[in-house]
Amino acid sequence: MSPTVEDSISLPAPVLAAYSYCETVTGSEARNFAYGIRLLPVAERRAMSALYAFSRRVDDIGDGTLAPEVKADRLGATRDILDRIRDGKVDEDDTDPVAVALADAARRFPIPLGGLDELIDGVLMDVKGVTYETWDDLKLYCRCVAGAIGRLSLGIFGPAPGAPQTEKAAEYADTLGLALQLTNILRDVREDAGNGRTYLPADDLAKFGCSDGFDGPHPPAGSDFAGLVHFEVRRARALFAEGYRLLPMLDRRSGACVAAMAGIYRRLLDRIERDPLAVLRGRVSLPGHEKAYVAVRGLSGFDARQIGRQAGRRRA
Structure with a gap:
């Protein structure tokens, strides 16, 4: 069952701040995506923003000017964050707002996080020059x-x-x-x-x-x-x-x-x-x-x- 608006409003302040950060990233970096998710209820919109912010981080590593081996290392570190989310090791006190928001979204919705592993795999294809x-x-x-x-x-x-x-x-x-x-x-x-x-x-x-x-x-x-x-x-x-x-x-x-x-x-x-x-x-x-x-x-x-x-x- 999807969370209610009341559930969303009662989120702890650090989680709300993390979602706010992700919504800012989405609004500034993904205009087409942002127009669509504005139509969703609050909880779903926040969860989609968390999903986008994590994906944006992966894409930015691939599109950056770092050496390929450095990009590969950073993508590996990003996958480690995903593993921590999967293992329930990210809480509201974590210093990474994207991880905090995505971890909360994954607790509230049945998000198949393996799809983000696929995204990392795809960006690695870019890094390798496939x-x-x-x-x-x-x-x-x-x-x-x-x-x-x-x-x-x-x-x-x-x-x-x-x-x-x-x-x-x-x-x-x-x-x-x-x-x-x-x-x-x-x-x-x-x-x-x-x-x-x-x-x-x-x-x-x-x-x-x-x-x-x-x-x-x-x-x-x-x-x-x-x-x-x-x-x-x-x-x-x-x-x-x-x-x-x-x-x-x-x-x-x-x-x-x-x-x-x-x-x-x-x-x-x-x-x-x-x-x-x-x-x-x-x-x-x-x-x-x-x-x-x-x-x-x-x-x-x-x-x-x-x-x-x-x-x-x-x-x-």
Whole structure:
């Protein structure tokens, strides 16, 4: 059973301060994510912020400028913190606010913390410079760094009244995570190239003449960059369509949260599809008022109902 608002209000002051810290991190570092979780009840929103703050710490280690061996050591230390949380060795007096908040969230919700081990494994793939020959190879990475977050979130989200909780929910959450991550990869293709990373599968790059990579505002000479982008957009749309089957399994507020976050990324994907070269000129993003509009539609249930009907038609 999910904790009540009264449970949340009666939290000890150090735990409330820890959650407040995590909410600040989430609000400043994850605008798309923050728009979605605003739609959740207080206890669930705080738990999601704790989950994000821990994940952000892992990502920041991977994205930093430290030497690979130092990054690996810090990721190992972060995994040690996760082990302490699992073993019940983190209490309100701990000096790490993210650990305090995540430990409290894990006591209150059935969060499968192993998903955070998967996230660390995925970031280690970045540290080691792993490249991806095929979509199946890239899927493994995406499942670690994004699909796992979807599955972790299921431990916090409430089920729809009468909805059976099956393994399908985890599968759909995982697939939706893949859709969001592939959208991120398309959006950040030039930025990642500047950092020496290429995530798109090598066989896709070769198919569209883009194997030389992306080091400026123009695609490789003689390439079909627009064709590559449209190919990956179609793949992402298929993942969204499959992942949206999760929505009818969630309660109204949780479904609204997922619909808002996914809706923001779908609109981002629309923009990329309309102007593929935009991702080489700079980061494609949505203005705040458009994100707020998507969030309101999610809370009203409009997007969730519409998406549910679309998923149903695809199943038929």
